[in-house]
Amino acid sequence: MTENTTETPAPRTVLVTGGNRGIGRSIAEAYREAGHNVCITYRSGEAPEGFFAVRADVTDSASIDEAFQQIEAQFGPVEILVANAGVTKDTLLLRMKEADFADVVDTNLTGAFRVVQRAAKGFLRKKFGRVVLISSVVGLYGSPGQINYSASKSGLIGIARSLTRELGSRNITANVVAPGFIDTEMTAVLPEETQQQYLDSIPAHRFGSPEEVARVVRWLTGDDAGYISGAVIPVDGGLGMGH
Template identity: 60%
Template sequence: MSPSSRSVLVTGGNRGIGLAIARSFAEAGDQVAITYRTGEPPAELADLGVLAVRCDITDSEQVERAFKEVEEKQGAVEVLVANAGMNRDQLLLRMSEEDFSSVLETNLTGTFRVTKRATKGMLRARKGRVVLLSSVVGLLGSAGQANYAASKAGLVGFARSLARELGSRNITCNVLAPGFVDTDMTQALSDEQRDRIVKQVPLGRYARTEEIASCVRFLASEEAAYITGAVIPVDGGLGMGH
């Protein structure tokens, strides 16, 4: 292990943005673990030495087991990237209570669970980095995504409260708010839908997952040691002013 190698945990790290973030930290020499809920992590993670732990962040017992496994194999978590999330889009009048509560349970309460558990070790070490993945939708709003937007907006208040609570212990807590990103989910859209989305973005394209990952790594770096409670948009200008 190099002197700069840290114990990093990325929730929801088996695909899309989470996978790119895990890959980025691993390639930089950090010890990286991911959580995943379903499916099997890609082989490339094992090749990079990434530890994959099955964990549903809506279950407190699974969260505790996952952290214990990570701590046994690579030490207490020094960098937490809370990326795991879900959506159940529906217009408000058609949205069930289950549609609403399940999204908040994963995106907001699930993030609370993993952050609370990770910061126990950070407080003992008197250092740490927490990066929460929100969304431009949490700042801008989106018709048919009231549940998702509420959960992602909630992360901002959560992070800024933690920044005030934990700053004296050299623990930073920041939020990244991506816009539309080129992932399997967006690639499944029709050409017409993709074109309509791109027209809203001043830079005229989707983000690459690597561009999100590089910003996460910056917020976890020594260069960002004096940044906390910030909301960093990586959205091609889509949400500017919000």
């Protein structure tokens, strides 16, 4: 008589950029709860306890390479990459300086390219890789005063789909998660009237939680989602209706 045993999957090496606060912090915590080796990059502030944290700037290729070298020395190649680091510099088109546009795109879009390109080396060695790019409903829906941010976030879809076509045969997937209005420090400081306007536009009539985004990201890199690639998963309470 044989005894049935369920093997616990081996922990993966996970990197979450911008993982020291907000949605990124919740994503990192979700992976830690699942028993993975979780690494985060952060540019400013304090490194949270419980993670292998490396100070890095996604606008600097040398900084990113140094961060990966430290992670690889500790845990081996990154197997799951969540590109979450991002900034905003909101203002209306006619007031927006070219530097405001370029800086946001360099962090949110080119920054994602830098970390994906560096991670791909390890993916190919391991013959396994999972990428999730954290976009926004604004990247699909548009928003006044956020032409730079919207452009940077919609560009992530092109990265995910092109990466899928380039490396999909190597057991590498790339997907996009597009959060809507999430209950973070950024939404908490909005005037009550503005918050109410946002709530009125969301079919679910509530803000999402960072944990709800994190669980979708974690699922998307797990075994159950191994045949999903090039997809855009909205976590927005129905705000964008998939667009």
